[in-house]
Amino acid sequence: MHDIESYLESAQRPVDPILLELEQQGHRDEIPIVSRSTGRLLSVLVACMQANRILEIGTAYGYSTLWMALALPPAGKIWTIDPDNDRTAVATQYFERAGVRDQIDLMNQPALEILPLFPQRNLDIIFIDADKAEYEEILELSLPLLKLSGLVVVDNLLWGGRVAQKPHKDDDETVKAIRKFNKTFLNHPSLDATLLPLGDGTGIGSRIR
Numbered sequence: 001m002h003d004i005e006s007y008l009e010s011a012q013r014p015v016d017p018i019l020l021e022l023e024q025q026g027h028r029d030e031i032p033i034v035s036r037s038t039g040r041l042l043s044v045l046v047a048c049m050q051a052n053r054i055l056e057i058g059t060a061y062g063y064s065t066l067w068m069a070l071a072l073p074p075a076g077k078i079w080t081i082d083p084d085n086d087r088t089a090v091a092t093q094y095f096e097r098a099g100v101r102d103q104i105d106l107m108n109q110p111a112l113e114i115l116p117l118f119p120q121r122n123l124d125i126i127f128i129d130a131d132k133a134e135y136e137e138i139l140e141l142s143l144p145l146l147k148l149s150g151l152v153v154v155d156n157l158l159w160g161g162r163v164a165q166k167p168h169k170d171d172d173e174t175v176k177a178i179r180k181f182n183k184t185f186l187n188h189p190s191l192d193a194t195l196l197p198l199g200d201g202t203g204i205g206s207r208i209r
């Protein structure tokens, strides 16, 4: 492990045992989950905003969901979307064991089917971590659901560093889609947004209009 990473890991509070178990199962089963540092950031954001209305797109085993759920105020709620029933069945077991099942509403449908009809408004945080080719559409459909000053957080915006490399004709479709998304996200008229080199590249934007 790099010096900085190992220093940060040893300096920070130990990870909750259930998060650690879920993280290990995710890695063992080769499920793409957010980095631990991204999980910690999500937890801090939820805590500092006292966020109690959160929408997540891309649940998988519920690792990022659980980081946020454990920081939720008592009346807080997370709506999380993922069409993969097998993955979310694992997530549900962890939510139950962590005592947060009642605060999480899991929807097993593709995000682009749910978002146009999603009835909630005034969300505090929207966390996007699903199919990269759909990021732009997801952003446009979900922004109107976010309260003014609410945050949209997006994972994988550096895609292992490949997004930051010089564009090449052989770049794969995901790299191209993320580059295009980053342009939209970072210059979006409704957002004050930045991109942090944290985890796999974390976008954070606050809704300003």
Ligand SMILES: C[S@@+](CC[C@H](N)C(=O)[O-])C[C@H]1O[C@@H](n2cnc3c(N)ncnc32)[C@H](O)[C@@H]1O
Pocket (backbone or CB within 6 Å): 032, 033, 034, 057, 058, 059, 060, 061, 062, 063, 064, 065, 081, 082, 083, 084, 087, 109, 110, 111, 112, 129, 130, 131, 134
């Ligand atoms: C990177 S994983 C999510 C990881 C999770 N956020 C975590 O850190 O624990 C991406 C997930 O997006 C889901 N996904 C794929 N297409 C989707 C869609 N159209 N709508 C919502 N989720 C989708 C996949 O099934 C996959 O489980």
